[in-house]
Amino acid sequence: MPARALAFLACLVAPLMAADDFRVEVPVDAQGGVAVSRIIEALSGATGQDVKPPAFDLALPVRGLPGSLGRSLLKDCLGEGVGVEFTADAVVFTVPPGLGRGASRAEWRGRLESLATRTEEAAGRKSSHAMRARPSYRPNDPSRPTICLVHGLNSSSGGFVHMIPLLEEAGYGVVTFDYPFNQGLDESCEEFRADWTAFRERVGERRPWAIVAHSMGALIARLYIEGPGRGAGDVDSLILIAPVNQGAHVARLQPVLQLVNKFAAVKRGRTTQALAELAQGPGRSADDMLPGSAFLKKANAQPPNEAVSYHILAGDLGLLTVEGRRQIEDQIELMTRSAGPFALLTRVAIGEIAPILDELTDGTGDGAVTVEATRLPGVPEPVVLAANHAELIRAPILFADPGPVVTMPWILNWLKEDRRRGRASGE
Numbered sequence: 026m027p028a029r030a031l032a033f034l035a036c037l038v039a040p041l042m043a044a045d046d047f048r049v050e051v052p053v054d055a056q057g058g059v060a061v062s063r064i065i066e067a068l069s070g071a072t073g074q075d076v077k078p079p080a081f082d083l084a085l086p087v088r089g090l091p092g093s094l095g096r097s098l099l100k101d102c103l104g105e106g107v108g109v110e111f112t113a114d115a116v117v118f119t120v121p122p123g124l125g126r127g128a129s130r131a132e133w134r135g136r137l138e139s140l141a142t143r144t145e146e147a148a149g150r151k152s153s154h155a156m157r158a159r160p161s162y163r164p165n166d167p168s169r170p171t172i173c174l175v176h177g178l179n180s181s182s183g184g185f186v187h188m189i190p191l192l193e194e195a196g197y198g199v200v201t202f203d204y205p206f207n208q209g210l211d212e213s214c215e216e217f218r219a220d221w222t223a224f225r226e227r228v229g230e231r232r233p234w235a236i237v238a239h240s241m242g243a244l245i246a247r248l249y250i251e252g253p254g255r256g257a258g259d260v261d262s263l264i265l266i267a268p269v270n271q272g273a274h275v276a277r278l279q280p281v282l283q284l285v286n287k288f289a290a291v292k293r294g295r296t297t298q299a300l301a302e303l304a305q306g307p308g309r310s311a312d313d314m315l316p317g318s319a320f321l322k323k324a325n326a327q328p329p330n331e332a333v334s335y336h337i338l339a340g341d342l343g344l345l346t347v348e349g350r351r352q353i354e355d356q357i358e359l360m361t362r363s364a365g366p367f368a369l370l371t372r373v374a375i376g377e378i379a380p381i382l383d384e385l386t387d388g389t390g391d392g393a394v395t396v397e398a399t400r401l402p403g404v405p406e407p408v409v410l411a412a413n414h415a416e417l418i419r420a421p422i423l424f425a426d427p428g429p430v431v432t433m434p435w436i437l438n439w440l441k442e443d444r445r446r447g448r449a450s451g452e
Contacts, residue, residue, distance in 0.1 A: 082148060175246050
């Protein structure tokens, strides 16, 4: 074939060859995740872009249902033209050859930049911990004493949105502590200590504060007061609302709740929230809250701080009525009788379910924590109110509008008594 004909044929074939999609592979790390920064860097380089990877990074899971959700999220972020597949050791992107060139350049660059921006925002949210003062706070003002609020699992300082105005109207200044609630409690306790100390030093605070803590937040407050804060004289009153002092069996359900939150965030197109949720990994704090955990054994080995006034509020309005629980137990008993050779295993399973039912049932628990588990040796007995776990602080997850907070009369009375006691002792 003449050279001119070969050249002409090559010109015809070349576009067809170039039309094939090409693959971009990003390796999975040893923990079974893939860094979003590496994804952006690889895709940016392969398509002739110079998009800067996020300064603060996240790793997305690639296995199981979280991996499937991660794949869906990446497909939504990168657009329909880019294929995304997860293998055992890599994330494989199938990229159209013209992507990032000509008319598609601006849109593709915008997608990569948006993914980088959302990743930075999510990373900041995931690792965020801070002690923040509200405008009501006045350092060293004896006429406006300070209360520090510490939230619990699956919450933030926003959970106190209906309590804060009532405390401020009563003459208190408010400081809040936020932290990533799924991380290990040792880490959260250290962040509280460091932020508490740095905040008070920065503003020159010399007067003691009160702490009001809900649920898991009680453990964080206690570990400071009974550990590095013992003898510091910077806390005079500790009010624990539905504290998990002896643990909570429903913490076993946290991985399921995490998965639901991940699914909802991805399906609703909330990219920043979805990235943060997917990057969280398994909730280590839930493991720390299980009865008998190493964390709880360490926490409860410390005696109460004798310089601090302790108060406990508990709820006994659960998610199950006594009759509803009885019906569940009857069904379980029926299953046991018909289990044959598996009856022993069934009874073991029932033994695991019974403590959870205690937490969920009216009269014994508030839907998350039993009254018994709120008790703490060496401190006054809990005051038990007819309210559930969220109702005790009027959490916005159940109560969108302001209204009476069932625990507030007790909180305000104790704060007043503790202040009076402090003045009498010359503090």
